[in-house]
Amino acid sequence: MKEGEKNIKAEDISYIEKMCADTWKSLYRFIYFKVQNREEAEDITQETYCKAILYMKKSNVRIDKSMGFLKTVSLNILRDRWRKSKRQGKTVNFDDINPEMTAIEDYTENIAQREIIQNALKILNKDQRTVIELRILKGCSVADTARLMNKKESTIRVMQYRSLQALNKIIKEKH
CATH class of the missing domain: 1.10.10.10 (Winged helix-like DNA-binding domain superfamily/Winged helix DNA-binding domain)
Incomplete structure (x- = not known):
């Protein structure tokens, strides 16, 4: 066991399992709605639970409104990812771009x-x-x-x- 890590009691494990079972579907849908990508939504959902459980272990608290707490954690993860991707930017080679393939279709008509x-x-x-x-x-x-x-x-x-x-x-x- 690492230094600073608290023992997890049996009732804590059952609490965490129940929280995950009760919230994972709606949390995944919430995240998927934000990212519109199955793999990314799965990753963020998993990361959300990891961070939430780590927080609960460190603080030795139980979250009363777990869905609201999990949504907040997931939004923070999303914001961090968006900020990171904004800072990194994207490299574009203009010679490789085909204007017909990359043109945005106008759906208004x-x-x-x-x-x-x-x-x-x-x-x-x-x-x-x-x-x-x-x-x-x-x-x-x-x-x-x-x-x-x-x-x-x-x-x-x-x-x-x-x-x-x-x-x-x-x-x-x-x-």
Whole structure:
């Protein structure tokens, strides 16, 4: 045993095991939400528990609100990592950069188009909207769509054609 390290009692071990079992899922999700990387979230979660347990052993305290304490520890670890990566910077060789590969795609046009279509779908009647949702958006077959809507397959084909025409007309009129 190292100098300054206290003996861990059996009740301390069971307390630590219970704390970890009760909090690891929500702590991992919290960290993953921040870093958006599975491996990094796993590393930070593990480091969080190591630092928290070390603190509890040194201070000989039990944490009442363990989730809040663990989130604070994990945020401190994240801040330290972000500061460290900011200081180090990144080396870039401009000759190796392909502008087409590194260009950031502009999603605003996609979002605008999606909103236009959603607004146009709201104008269609219920059957027209349902046919388009089942056939086009969800990819259901004509037979499945007919069964779900309790109509004939030929009726579904005609409804789909007319619904798409109506949708096209609404979009052209509005935009």
